[in-house]
Amino acid sequence: MRALRADIARAGLNTLSGRPAPHSRVLLIVGRPGSGRTALAEELAERLAADYPDGVLRARLTGPGGVPVPAERTARELLAALDAGPVVAGADRDELTEALRTALAGRRALLLLDDVAEPEQLLELLPDNRDCLVVAVASGPLKGVSDVRPCTLGGLDRAAAVELLRARAGAAPRITVDPRRAESLAEACGDLPAALCLVGGWLASRPKLSVSDATARLEEVPPPLDGRNPDFLGRAFRLVHSTLPPPAARLARLLALAPAGFVDRHTASALAGCTVPAAGAALEGLAELGLLHPVAPGCWTVPGCLDPLLRAELTAAERPADVMLARARMLERTVRQLRACWAAGEPEGSPARRKLAGLPRDLRFADAAEAHRWLTLRQPAVLASVRLAVAEGGGELDTLARRLIHAVSRAYDTYRDPEESAPEVYRLHELVLEIAGRGAGRPRERAAALLELADLDARAGRLRQAAGRYRAALDAARAADDVAATGRALESLGGAYADLADWARAADWYARALALRQAHDDLVGVARLHARVAAAHTRSGRLEAALREWRSAAATHRRLRDRAGQARALGEFARVQEYAGRPQEAYRACREALTVAERTEDRPLQAALRVRLADACARLGDERAARAHRAAAERLLRHTESAEAATGGAEKGPDQGS
Known part of the structure; x- marks a missing residue:
């Protein structure tokens, strides 16, 4: 922490050479997964928050499964956190990153960018304002980012590692009375904080187990070698996972499927096919072991360092058909929750409220305010669920994906301002279009998605792009023999050319729409x-x-x-x-x-x-x-x-x- 603070005050190499970098100062914290790099970055951000009155903005640049997060999605999330006004629906990556730099100009903010996979991810988001500070977390150096001195983390020093073990192992004096064996156990964990937390939590769940026995049990698990570096975190994880009861071990593996790594009782219940109370109790147990991190009452996230380990266990232990079934159950539960969320915002006595009253108690919301809080907390996970449903399964989940998109859209209509939700709605329609493009038998669905996207393009001022999409929608509507969509596409084409002041084309398309209306009286x-x-x-x-x-x-x-x-x-x-x-x-x-x-x-x-x-x-x-x-x-x-x-x-x- 002292070294990082000193680095902020120290003049950069480019400054000393008389060519200061045109972007914000970057502090880079480098370490292997489980080294405590994110915890250190969070602690640094907390201590520096008072120096940056415009706030601390957080984003994770690598999603579950090691997939890099698109820059446009990160920029959109950061703009929303800045409260910089509505983001233009359908804006591309360059527009969004430029909008982010513009919003940060003249501000003094701290950006914490976790799990940076590639230098380009960081460069696209760097503010041009030198009053801002970027704290980046990565596994190694980021070549191409100028004026950066990496702060490299290894393991804790031995005394701190033993203290962390003692704190995690509970009130029993096992660590204190056997300091030599405690040091051996810390050494077997590679002094890595994540491994120490897992083993300490495992020890706490076994109060009668001595430190010597724990060390022997851990050393019996052979760590696979990554070059010359033993996988201490993987060994600690396998020790904990292998000693879980079979239902809890299976649930832990299935949590790798949780969208955006977000887990609650309903997600776990659907994945494991068990009751909601049983899922809640199992999640509490996994959190005590360190396999989950709490984020809100009844809600947890899967630690990023454990995600690849859980996925490896899932692949090794579960059949693909069972994984697909678990994923489908989870998405189905999300659809039901979104419908209940939408219904809670409907008037008293409406058919939707009557249907809500007939749902199981665990799926109901007391009022619209509770439903709104639920949607706000879970919005990233809900949108990740939609992306998961569209991307996974080779089209097998397309029906569920359509239902999920429809449920999300209705919930947004109820609880969010149209301008605020327009970027997410635009992406939802793009996903509908992707689904419709998988088969030749869905021209009606394709036409509807193209019309919605074209409308959003037109509102954003992208009139040429809107006109092209209206033409594509017209072709799809004619293929589906959908008179209503054909008429709407023709009329919208006229409107797009009218907005472009191309009055001859506008009159021509309006005339075609008129002929269609006349033919149908x-x-x-x-x-x-x-x-x-x-x-x-x-x-x-x-x-x-x-x-x-x-x-x-x-x-x-x-x-x-x-x-x-x-x-x-x-x-x-x-x-x-x-x-x-x-x-x-x-x-x-x-x-x-x-x-x-x-x-x-x-x-x-x-x-x-x-x-x-x-x-x-x-x-x-x-x-x-x-x-x-x-x-x-x-x-x-x-x-x-x-x-x-x-x-x-x-x-x-x-x-x-x-």
């Missing part, structure tokens, strides 16, 4: 699309075509007996007549629109048309009529404001102000 859709085609023609200067479309829109609204819609269409018809330089025709169209509007209760619409009619009269030189129409519009608006004040705005219509 969807008058509401026909009226809407006549208006959109007309607006696109107006913007592109094709005024005659726009006039025809507005007339058609008005006629369709008349067929629907929608007088307000008919009046609006006629009002727009009058506006285009004005653009065409035909004031008399514009005046007549305005009069017609006002006549129709006066048969409705929509006073704001009447007022808007009165104002437009006043402008038409003014252009024709009839100032007296123009003043009369403006006065009538003011009276209508005052009447509307009085009615709103009397009712608290309850009567305000959705089209007010049009």
